[in-house]
Amino acid sequence: MxxxxxxxxxxxxxxxxxxxxxxxxxxxxxxxxxxxxxxxxxxxxxxxxxxxxxxxxxxxxxxxxxxxxxxxxxxxxxxxxxxxxxxxxxxxxxxxxxxxxxxxxxxxxxxxxxxxxxxxxxxxxxxxxxxxxxxxxxxxxxxxxxxxxxxxxxxxxxxxxxxxxREQALDEFSGTLAESYEEIALLYKLSRFMTELAAPERFVEKTCEELHATLRFRWVGVSFVSDHALARELAGRRLWRGEPTADGRAIRSILGVALDRALESADATMSRGDVTAEIGVDPGGDVALRRVMRGERPIGAIVAGEKIGAETDITSADLKLLEAAAASMSVFFENASLYDDQQAMFLGVLRALTAAIDAKDRYTCGHSERVASLAVALGERIGMPEEQVERLRISGLVHDIGKIGVPEAVLSKPGRLSDEEFEQIKRHPEIGVRILRDLPQLADVLPGVLHHHERWDGRGYPHGLAGESIPLFARLLALADSFDAMSSSRTYRQAMPRAAVLEEIHSCAGTQFDPALAREFVRLDFDPYDRMVAAHIKRDPRTDARRGEAA
Missing domain, CATH: 3.30.450 (Beta-Lactamase)
Structure with a gap:
């Protein structure tokens, strides 16, 4: 029975x-x-x-x-x-x-x-x-x-x-709670990177890593549209994390067809057969995807492929996590766009301000931009992080802003300065700090502004700092500032030839300049600098900006 x-x-x-x-x-x-x-x-x-x-x-x-x-x-x-x-x-x-x-x-x-x-x-x-x-x-x-x-x-x-x-209700609640916990945990992890608005690629990579660690898929990737206005520096990029069985070319093809589907409709999955028929590559299972939006326009798709484990069907829980990640990415790109716009406006204002200061002396037109560019090139050469390099650029742009407090008659005086006039010039770093210190966004660039005239041997100004007690930004700017000054004509002298400028920097290493930085500086490629000089001459033909290589 x-x-x-x-x-x-x-x-x-x-x-x-x-x-x-x-x-x-x-x-x-x-x-x-x-x-x-x-x-x-x-x-x-x-x-x-x-x-x-x-x-x-x-x-x-x-x-x-x-x-x-x-x-x-x-x-x-x-x-x-x-x-x-x-x-x-x-x-x-x-x-x-x-x-x-x-x-x-x-x-x-x-x-x-x-x-x-x-x-x-x-x-x-x-x-x-x-x-x-x-x-x-x-x-x-x-x-x-x-x-x-x-x-x-x-x-x-x-x-x-x-x-x-009750047990069924408890099981359902536990399942819902587990899904909610995974979603909350994912969003929490992603939130830690939401402030890195200047590094969108890093945020996307971290999103893929966290999704891959949470979902039972062999790989997770993101595909972006080619429109730079929408996707910025990630336009046309295909990024993924995980261990797909297919090669990189196949994954890029799958990401491409998933992006096409996301642009056409809001479908959440693509069948294994559809993908294979479209690109001739077996994706190893159905493909889950979610749109990444900016406003009303899709800019990309988050894609997960090759689900593993006993249950290989794509579930609503899988799609919820992809949806949460896509929503976070959408918010990130909206914020990154606003950040880029604000940064562009901020740098534009700084450049306009420094250009106005440089214009007080026709012999120094474009000086701050050139100093910033040279300092950035040196910072990159010695391996500074990208975020620090960008802050160094700003420090270079505003390093002479204190000259706004120096009489124009002193700045433009033909011939050499008297001791009293030189004392007025020497006050411009401290004047610059007083001008900028109430701007919280510039707090980290002020050491470069204040100390870019310090010397390695301690005989500089305004505080007579020596060696590595001089902030790194200031040591970098000191080299860039001196190079541009020696390469520029003045009322009391002509521009020095390039070879003579580099020899002077070499001979002053260990006295005026940080010797390690000086060795790296003289090895820079100065072609970008020369192009900037040419652009400044074209912009203001009155500027006597002839450089050493032409002398």
Missing amino acids: TDRAVHPDAAIVEQTRSRCRALALPTALVERDGALAGALAVDAADSPALAAALASEPGRARFAELARRWSAEDLPHPDELAPGLIAIPLVLADRRRRGGYLVALVRNADEDPSPLVSALAEWTGEPEDACRRAVGAVAAHPKQSVGTIAALLHWTQDDSAELAV
């Missing part, structure tokens, strides 16, 4: 049967359908005679009769299955539709068990001793207590059903 699937939740059935076993009450499963009535299961491993009796033709017929009777009752009542053997039916329902019965068997203690033993022997052909042992294994209770036992079993069944509902 085998179990039948008559209840949607087998766990409830098994829990109820387990409690019946503890009460020494054998159980059987009975289908509601008349054609299947008598398809039974019995807990009678130690009572083969009882199992055989219930599976016999008379036993099946009696179960069928009871099942038909119970089907007409809203609450089926206990009934006699065989002389002195009472069947207690527990309804098994699926969405209020009765599917069958779990029947518990109890022996009537008020009756002599002999008729039951004889009936079982007749049904099965088993010896009466075996049938007597089988009957003895069934718990006996007075008939008047059968109703109480039935009520107890109904309560047990209801408790099991309620517990199953």
